[in-house]
Every structure is written in structure tokens, then in C-alpha cells.
Amino acid sequence: MSAAPDLKLLRATLEKRFGDAIVPLPGQAPSRERAGFRTGVAALDALVPGGVPRRALTLWAGEATSGRTAALRVLVEAACRQTLVALVDATRTLDPASWCGEDGHSAPGLWVARPPSAEHAMEGAWVAETLLRTGAFGLVILDGPPPEPVEAHRLRSIARDTDAAVLVSTGGGGTSWRADVKLDFRRTGVQAGLRAGGRFRRPGAVQMAKGWGARTGERQVELVHEPAARLHTAHGPDRRAAARLLRFG
Template sequence: MSAAPDLKLLRAALEKRFGDAIVPIPGQAPSRERAGFRTGVAALDALVPGGVPRRAITLWAGEATSGRTAALRVLVQAACRETLVAVVDATRTLDPAAWCGPDGSSAPGLWVARPPSAAHTDEGAWVAETLLRTGAFGLVVLDGPAPEPVEAHRLRALARETDAAVLVSTDGGGTSWRADVKLDFRRTGVHPGLRVGGRFRRPSAVQMAKGWGARTGERQVELVHEPADRLHAAHGPDRRAGARA
């Protein structure tokens, strides 16, 4: 008698008892769909009620100061409470201080990978792929240049195999590959800070389209930005922001 049916029954019993603690077998779909990752920012979550989806590739696009990085930070903070998160800082422009706690230690559940120099920026997709292959991360973020179509295809396939969510955050324009969900961030006006070293709010407009389909909605999102003086400006361009509803 084959042991295969007994193993299937055993796995089903374990999934029933322990739920999401049971890791899907690579190459197979999980027994039930798991929810995506929400930001906790009401206006953003209203655009994508299911959150950044697992088993898919999501694209966030927007120029500098459009609020994209602020939204990324609150998403990562929220996701770290549920799973291990990896952020690939391909352009080396995310200030490490903004992703650490008050004591300087990294946030629990967060890994940040950076290339050794600007000459390796284009290797971000390869790093994200390598992290996905471990099966350890529920969310992998690639911040930097958009991957090539072949790279995007591999990232999507690995997301499906490992039941993970892949988010590409880029300031580039359109891509030649289709994202499962896309958010476009843009500024709605110029709003100077309150004072040196202070926090200030800047409204942004976020528009959502599934794949390359018709636009399905737009929301005004108010983001809270940290000026360069507040954290260590020497690390690079100021992309250290938080967000709230």
C-alpha cells in the first residue's frame, strides 16, 4: 500500500489544526487563499481592499516626493507584524535609519539588502529572486529600476510557488510587462515643510489599475514626511517618510 494517501491526510490534518503555519509545498497552490498585505492607510486600502496580493507581482510607480516611499514604509511596517519581509534597496537611496527602531536596531522581521555600489543597481531583480527562492519571506519588495520582462516573469512564478507577495516600487515610467495590480502615485501640489527638523504633511493622489486595464479609482492620501535634518541626511537623498490615514 502506498504511503502517499496517508501523507496527504496527515498534511490536511496539520493544515486544519495549524492553518497558515504550514508552508505550501513548492510548486503547489496553498489549500486556501491567504489575505494580502494592507498598509493601514484607509485611503490606500480602499483602492486595493485585499491588500498587496500574495502569489502575484504588484507595481507601485511614482516620481520623487509623490508619496510612494512613504506608503512603502507603512506597508512594510504593517507586514512585519505578520511575516518576514525583505526590502531590496537596489539604488541605495533608502536611509537605513528610517527602517530601524529608536535604539538603532532593525525592525523585527525585516531584512534589507543593498548592492555594494551603484554599479550593481541592475542586480536588484536577481537579489529579489534569490530571497524569494528561500521561501522564508511573505513579502519581498524591490525598490529601484523595474525588472526586465523575463525577470518579472520569474519573480511572479516564484511568488506563486512560495505563496509570497512581490512588490516592485520604481520611479520609472511604464513597463513592458503586465503587473497583477498597479498603483500610480503623483504629487497634487507643492507644500513646504513647517520648520527645519519638523514633520509635515503632503497630499498625494494614488490611482489604481489592475494589470493594464481601465483605471478603477483614485484616492487622495495625506502622507507625513520626515525632512533630511531629522534623520541622517548623509546617507543619501531624503526618502524617509511615514504615512497615516
């Protein structure tokens, strides 16, 4: 008797017992569609009610101070309650304090990969692909230069195989590949300032488009975050999350 039927029976038993915790076989859809990852910010979630979708490639684009990174932070905080999250900090610019809770630590489900130097930023797509292939992460985020079209295609394909969500967050220009869901962040006329308690507010606007299709809506948002000095006495120019750290390059 071959081992193949036994392996199929074992997998069926595991899927029955553990359900969505079992990663689907490559090229095979999950038994039921799982929800994406919502941010908890009403204006953002109104644009994409299903959240950042699994088995798809999402693109967030926006200039500096447009609120994109603040939105990324709230997404990660929410997603870490559901799954392991991998964040590729390709440009080494993530502020450690902004990603920490009141105890000075990041969410336990957050892993961060960053290169030894900014010269390796273009390797970020390869690192995101490698982390995605492990099947360990429900959400993989690439923060930095957008991947090349062939890299974007591979990321989408592996996301489908592993039932994971892939998000590219970039401040760069347009891409030559089509995202399944795209959000454009931009600054509004109102200047960011301090609120009571020393919290920064980041007003902005977010516009959503399906692929390269027509715009389907815009929302005004105001994202609030703690200034870095309140969480760490010493901080530099980088935006790095204080989390489990993987180095690449």
C-alpha cells in the same frame, strides 16, 4: 513500503497543526486564500481593499517626492507585524532614519539586501527572486529599476508557488510587462512642509489600475514621516533601512 506516503502524512499533520505557517508545495494552491498586506492608510487601502495581494506581482510607480517611498515604509511597518519582509534596495538610496522607530531600530521582521555599489542595481531582480525562493518571506519588495519581462514572469510564478506577495517599487518609466495590481503615485500642487513636532507631510495622489486596464479610481493622500535628523545625528544621501543587511554583487 515507500517513503512517499509517510512524507505526505507528515505534511498533512504539520499543516493541520501549524496551518498557514507551512509553505504550499510548488505549483499547489494554499488550502485557503490568505489576505494581502494592507498599509493602514485609508486612502491607499480604499484603492486596494485586499491589500498588496499574495501570489501576485504588484507595481508601484511614481516620481521622486510623490509619496511612493513613504507609502512603502508604512506598508513594511504593517507587514512586519504579520510576516518576515525582504526589501531589496537595488539603488542603495534608502534613508536609514526614515525606517526606524522611536528607539532608533527597524522592525524585527525586516531584512534588507543591497549591492556593494550602485553599478549592480540591475541585479536587484535576481536577488529578489533568490529571497523569494527561500519561502521564508511573506512579502518581498524590489525597490529600484523594474525587472525585465522574463524576470517579472519568474517573480510572479515563484510568488504563486510560495504564497508570497511581490512588490516592485520604481521611479522609472513604464514597463513592458503587465502587473496584477498597479498603483501610480504623483505629486499634487500642494508643497510638502513641516508640521508641529517637526514631521514632514507628503501630499500626493494615487491612482490604481488593474494591469493595463482602465483606471479604477484615484485618492488624495498625505503621508507623514519623521525627518532623518531627529533619529540619527549623522545621515547621508542614501535611503537605506537600518535593518539586518544582506549584501549582493
